[in-house]
Amino acid sequence: MKLYTADISPNCRRVEAVLHHLDLYDEVDVCRLNLLAGEHMSSDLSASNPNVKVPTIVMGDMNLWEANPTMIYLCDRAGAEGFCPTDPKSRFEILRWMSWEAQHYNRAIAEITWETMVKPLFGMGEPDEAKIESAGHNFHRFAAVLNSHLEGRSYMLGDSVTATDFAVGAYSALASNPLSRVPLDDYANVTAWYQRLEAVPGWAATAPIRLMEAAE
Ligand SMILES: N[C@@H](CCC(=O)N[C@@H](CS)C(=O)NCC(=O)O)C(=O)O
Known part of the structure; x- marks a missing residue:
């Protein structure tokens, strides 16, 4: 492969x-x-x-x-049934959250961090404050949905980590960096969930150390 x-x-x-x-x-x-x-x-x-x-x-x-x-x-x-269940209800949940993160939650984070981190880091011009503000509204809207969903849950689908967590959490390392100006800390369940995700070995093995070091 x-x-x-x-x-x-x-x-x-x-x-x-x-x-x-x-x-x-x-x-x-x-x-x-x-x-x-x-x-x-x-x-x-x-x-x-x-x-x-x-x-x-x-x-x-x-x-x-x-x-x-x-x-x-x-x-x-x-055949990773536990990590990516195939029963129809679980599969619907996985596909729903993956669609949601791509269209809404991570899209908002990507738009903010493009302006606040990627552009300055790579000399691509000044952050566009209007775009940051507009994407910020969407971030709050959808982070509230995620925060509410995570109430009483350790991971996206319940007690154990699934591929859904890797998808929804994909942009959270960027968002956790204070330079990102993503107000992640406003959402206690989201930050607690992402801390749990960071301890999952497969996720920890892929931490974007170089970007984080470069941005600090
Ligand atoms: N929707 C695609 C997004 C892929 C994507 O945009 N990849 C970026 C890196 S994060 C890329 O290859 N950028 C290079 C380019 O667009 O020229 C996916 O889920 O894989």
């Missing part, structure tokens, strides 16, 4: 974390690309992903792209 991936990418992190969690990482031929240097454009990535984006996995005759379905496929193939 060949994985095209990149540091500083929350979408790559969630897939790499699943590979660690499933004890599959040793089987992976890792092609780590520097996106800012445009390495993905000059690699052979386009042969397996027409979007020329990471994460992408080439596995036999399958080209896996889009992080969330890639995670689910890896889990199903490994």
Whole structure:
């Protein structure tokens, strides 16, 4: 299996974390690309992903792209029933939260952190305060939903960690950095849940140390 991936990418992190969690990482031929240097454009990535984006996995005759379905496929193939349950009710919950995080919660975090962290870190201009404010409204709206859902739950689906947590938590390392200006601390259940997630070995193994160090 060949994985095209990149540091500083929350979408790559969630897939790499699943590979660690499933004890599959040793089987992976890792092609780590520097996106800012445009390495993905000059690699052979386009042969397996027409979007020329990471994460992408080439596995036999399958080209896996889009992080969330890639995670689910890896889990199903490994028979990881506990980590990614297949019963219809659980599968609906997993797909619902994955859709929700991509469209709403993590989208808001991504929009804020693009302005507050990525642009300054890589010399891409001043943060756009209007965009930060607008995305901030969405962050509060959807963080409140997450905070309420996590009341009385250790993880997204209940007592044990699932792939859903890796998806919903994908941008939380960025959001936890004070430089991000994401008001995560307003949401006690969310911060407590993310601390639990950070202790999960597969998630801990993929912490974006380089970005965090660079931003401090
Ligand atoms: N929806 C895609 C997003 C993939 C994506 O945007 N990847 C970024 C890194 S986080 C990328 O490859 N950027 C390079 C580019 O767009 O040229 C997924 O879930 O995998």
